[in-house]
Each structure stands twice: as C-alpha cells, then as structure tokens.
Amino acid sequence: MNEPGKPVNPILTACVVTLCVATLVLIFMLPFDSLVVDLIYQGF
Amino acid sequence: MNPAFFSNRHAVSVGLLLLGLLGLPVVLHCVGGVSLEQSYRGISERAGAYDYIRREIFEHREPVDVLFCGSSLLRNGIDVAIVKREMSRALGRDVSVVLLPQSWQGPDSNYYVARDFLENRPVKILVFGAPALIHHSSQPHVQLFRVVRYGDHPGALDGLGFRSRLATYAEFVLGAPRQALNLLRTNPEDPGASFKPATGSLLGYMGAPFVPRPVDPPALDARSFLASDRSNPAFRFDAPDLNDYQFHYMEKTVELARRHGTFLVVLHMPSPSERGLGTVPWQRRSAQWLGPGVVLAGIPSASMFRSVPPDQYLDYFQDEHLNANGMALFTREFTPALIELYERTR
Numbered sequence: 279m280n281e282p283g284k285p286v287n288p289i290l291t292a293c294v295v296t297l298c299v300a301t302l303v304l305i306f307m308l309p310f311d312s313l314v315v316d317l318i319y320q321g322f
Numbered sequence: 323m324n325p326a327f328f329s330n331r332h333a334v335s336v337g338l339l340l341l342g343l344l345g346l347p348v349v350l351h352c353v354g355g356v357s358l359e360q361s362y363r364g365i366s367e368r369a370g371a372y373d374y375i376r377r378e379i380f381e382h383r384e385p386v387d388v389l390f391c392g393s394s395l396l397r398n399g400i401d402v403a404i405v406k407r408e409m410s411r412a413l414g415r416d417v418s419v420v421l422l423p424q425s426w427q428g429p430d431s432n433y434y435v436a437r438d439f440l441e442n443r444p445v446k447i448l449v450f451g452a453p454a455l456i457h458h459s460s461q462p463h464v465q466l467f468r469v470v471r472y473g474d475h476p477g478a479l480d481g482l483g484f485r486s487r488l489a490t491y492a493e494f495v496l497g498a499p500r501q502a503l504n505l506l507r508t509n510p511e512d513p514g515a516s517f518k519p520a521t522g523s524l525l526g527y528m529g530a531p532f533v534p535r536p537v538d539p540p541a542l543d544a545r546s547f548l549a550s551d552r553s554n555p556a557f558r559f560d561a562p563d564l565n566d567y568q569f570h571y572m573e574k575t576v577e578l579a580r581r582h583g584t585f586l587v588v589l590h591m592p593s594p595s596e597r598g599l600g601t602v603p604w605q606r607r608s609a610q611w612l613g614p615g616v617v618l619a620g621i622p623s624a625s626m627f628r629s630v631p632p633d634q635y636l637d638y639f640q641d642e643h644l645n646a647n648g649m650a651l652f653t654r655e656f657t658p659a660l661i662e663l664y665e666r667t668r
Contacts, residue, residue: 286325290333295326297340304344304492307485309461 364509392451397423428463522646590620
C-alpha cells in the first residue's frame, strides 16, 4: 500500500496504463481463432 | 476506490512486465541464435503437416520440379502420386513433386511457408492455391504466430496497411514466449505426426456416406485451363474482390517467384457452388498477377464434370473440399496442363 503522503507518480501511472491499453489493442487485433482454435486443437 | 498501483515499485514492475512481453519479438530477433526450423517443429498435425513441411524445407536440399503450397482445399484436391507418375512418364525421367499443406485459409501463411522453401531449395514450378471465393478474412492466419517470427522475412510487410501490420505484430507477440523457450531447449517433434501426401478423404458430401466413383476424365484441351493474359474466355474476372490483406500476400508471392526464377501457377480449386459453370470465376484483381512467369489455372466446373451424371455431382465433394473421388478426377484433369506448362518453361 502507499505510504501516507507518497502517492504513486501520476506520470508513471499514465505510462503503465498506456502499456495496458497497447496490450489490449494487440489482443483485439489477433484473430479470435488464434487463441481459441489453438486451445482446442493444440493445447498449450 | 483502491488505487491501480500500490506503490511506484508496483507500477514499475507491471510496466516492465508488459514492456517485456510487447518487446520480446524484437529482443529475440536481436539476440538470435535459434534457427527458423524450430518454429516449424512440434506443431500439432491438426494445424497442418508442419513436421512434414519442416523436413521438406530444412532436411532436404535437392531441387524440386513442382511444389504445391496451399490450404486444405489444395491438399484435398491434389494427388501428388498421380502428378508424379504422369509427369515422370511424360518427361521421361523421375520428377520431384512436393506438397506443403496447411490447415485453414490464409495466403499469408502459404506465402511464408513457400518463401522459406524457396530460400532453401530450388523450385521449377510453384503451384499456389488461390484464395477461395468464400474466404474473406483480412486477419492473419490462425497459426501464423507459431511459424513466423519478427524480422525473419524482410520486406514481407512492405506495402501492408497499418492495421494489418499491427495485427501481424500481435501475432509475433503471441508467439514470442514459445520462441523464447527455444533458447533453453529445442521443440520436441509431434510424436503423432504421420502425414503422407495423396490420401484423399473418404467422406461423402456434408456427412453423407462416401460413394466411390470411377474416374474417367474426359479428353480436354489442357491449354484451356491456363491463362497467361486476360484473353482466355473460360476465365472471368468478375467475382467479389480480394481484400487488401489477401491481395498483398498474393502480390508478394508473385514477387517471390520472380525473385527465385520460379514459374508461378495460381490454381483455382473447384467448389460445389460452381455446379454447371462454364467459366472459372476469379476475383477482379487476380488478373493483375498475370505477367512474365505467372499463369492462372483452373478448370470450369462444366468441363471437369462433363462425364459425371448430374445426380452424382456431389459425390466428388466432402464439403467445400474435394473428397477422394474429386481429388482423383481433378488431379488427372489438371496434370496435363502442368506438363504443358513444364514443357513451356524448359
């Protein structure tokens, strides 16, 4: 937990959130079948 | 509301993890040290005959006369044994014929596999499966993330739209952990891999029982199945067009063949929906591939099934795929055209 008076750096938070969004965008760019078909036919 | 991150250290850890995953394809490319052969190793045969493809690409070196590369539509339509036998008989020597079949549609996957092959072995004629009219996906092939790695195929994405490049990079990211594992150990071969070319499907149309039909192809003019320009009246370029993703990889395949001095045949596979058609339907932009060293090939349904009674038409299909009856009929009708082409390119 944050120590009182020491909030998380907002620029750092913004950078990490941007990375999260980039990851989500890439996931949604993938063909659905790349994930699902692979699990059905291939396993991990 | 709880904060997204408990501390700066927590935020940095999450950020580095994501950055590491997103940048892993580039890092692996820079590190190097793992052969491309590893990408093909250990993929289930349900996803395509990748173990067979791997051996053909990386373990053999001898030249190939005819290379077939395409999806299951091509695999179910070409009997390699018939092609080899008929061509060897016609040319008076042992002809080398290889088929590289991949499950599911995707000219991108077909292109990358063909490129890896041509960069390792000389090929006289490449027969490449044309995208079927029912296929419209503008996304990467579902197995692309296993086979293709970031940076291995320079120029392959040149000219591709931003959205498609992003989707391709997403594939690289998805496949990167498996590629990273190759730094520690090699992929095991699929113990169940047993693919052998020329095994036609013994299934009837849409679940119906399989009925063997004698194959007695009519005598046809093989040259009418080929088009090196737009003048062949049996070829019509008015079908709904390819999307930009499909077109990009077909154009890249044309470039690839020309770069390697390989004659390219883009082959249209028969579809049950073409019943009675006297022409071969092609997507509008298909004609743009025509030029030196490239021909389009296909057999109009009305010609292919000329000697088949109308009530037996569907006995040659499994679904969109040909079954063993259709494979034997199509191969025997197409092979003379292939021999004609081979003679022309000598």
